[in-house]
Amino acid sequence: MNIELIKQKITDLNVCVIIPTYNNQHTLKRVIDGVLELTNNILIVNDGSTDTTTSILKNYQNINQIHFPKNKGKGMALRKGFKQAISLEYDFAITIDSDGQHFPSDIPNFINELEQNKGKDLLIIGARNMNHESVPGKSSFGNKFSNFWFWIETGIKLKDTQSGFRLYPLNVIKNLKFYTTKFEFEIEVIVKSAWKDVEVKNIPIQVLYDESERVSHFRPFKDFTRISILNTWLVFLTGIYYFPRRLFRNIKKKGLKKFFVEDLLGSNDSPKKKALSIALGTFIGFSPLWGFHTFLVLTLAIFLKLNKAISFAFSNVSLPPFIPFIIFASLELGQWILGEKISYSIEEMIANFEAFKHLKTYLVGSFTLASIGAFVFGFIGYIFFSFSNKKNMAVKND
Known part of the structure; x- marks a missing residue:
């Protein structure tokens, strides 16, 4: 991998990297340093961390940072990060989790895919190998559940819809209206992007779940309930809006x-x-x-x-x-x-x-x-x- 070439591509394509973080003191520094090897276009959103996150971030004064006084949820952290990235006139944003499961060295894969599809509205989701021995069984099940409902709501089949390692088209994101603030936001944003004719696709990425240092904030009952309520609403909207619209477009395109x-x-x-x-x-x-x-x-x-x-x-x-x-x-x-x-x-x-x-x-x-x-x-x-x-x-x- 030619790092200098990747750095130039990130600059030319006007891409930034958003790192939302909440109490990931053991892995945060490693993730930031890994991203810094490729670009300085970084936005960090500290979602009200109560561990040593704030102290760690003091060592990165040159990086654009947003600090919430209290925890608001991953969805709100991403929404704030998107808003800041848009105000700084970036065209695309890559999001990467700070819990150490993602490898910053996979960022060039997103950049190369974006370059090959220049001019398109493209949303890329990093597809994890869910059969990897380190992947918890509940994560594998949750991903299959999410993939199914995404297919129901959009007609698009993906291998991974829950990965937080993604590339977003900010010109589309800025015109969408969102209502969720927790983990379910990552479902809402890809469904609504697909409804706006954005091409949503997977690319393979590495994954590591090190239970000795990784901190997960997913609450199985509460967050699964939130996701289920969101999917129920999105399926309803699919029936009364998305598919009738697509049907009308197909008729108009092909002729009756x-x-x-x-x-x-x-x-x-x-x-x-x-x-x-x-x-x-x-x-x-x-x-x-x-x-x-x-x-x-x-x-x-x-x-x-x-x-x-x-x-x-x-x-x-x-x-x-x-x-x-x-x-x-x-x-x-x-x-x-x-x-x-x-x-x-x-x-x-x-x-x-x-x-x-x-x-x-x-x-x-x-x-x-x-x-x-x-x-x-x-x-x-x-x-x-x-x-x-x-x-x-x-x-x-x-």
Whole structure:
């Protein structure tokens, strides 16, 4: 690695490094010194540390520092760091944790990736090797959980969405409105950036969890609850804003006819994809999630990249005339599975939906019926489309 060349690239690309820190006295100096080997464009945000952090930072008077009198949370420290970096007219900011898990020597990887994508709005997240022997099991699980919800909210699949080693485009960040202040901020910022058409991607980085010197401030119950609440809100916004907007843009870009053929009908879809689309639609249609069938089937079809038109069509197995019969079949299955016997008639269900007095039986039977229906209709669909494809290929060959 040519350090002088990297230093020049950091200057030319107008990048700074933000180091948020809270009670990391054992590793802070090592991280700062490592970054100083590559650049002096550093902003340190001391988030109300109560250990010897303040004394350590007195030895770095030439570095731009922000000190909170009390701890406000990592999200607030990053937000303050971004605001300061923007006021100093930097274009990009690399954030690196001060707990020693990240290696400043990986910064050139971010710079080289940025240089190769010059002119793009790019947000880069360092992907840790979560199978590394030093990575705690709870961190690996939390990362998978976060990756899943990020995919649900943006349609983007990443290997690591929780790493604090990142590069942010400040020209985008300055126009976003944020509400979170703790660890969940790092989820909010990447989701909202993706919604603004920023390219979010991973690059591999090194990681080290040395429990003898590392201090983690993540509170499993409180912070996991905060993250779950945030994800619930972001999924809601995804349904009413992000995907409708993306749908409209796709229609505008392709034209209505091309969009209908390619995106809705999926004329080139494989028999497997069409069969899975039938299975999804049938499962949702038979499920007891009344009032949400259309929203769920279209949302899941988009996320799972299935055929939306087919999924929607088969979700209509629950049209009003069929509802009493679906409930009847669900109750019969529920009784059989639970070993119960309920007295009712189909006339009662048509008149006043008496079945809902036996909610547990109905729910068990309903999801069982949905699963059976999805398998049967999906399997039949697969056979049909496979046969149709072979027949069409034979006609083309003739």
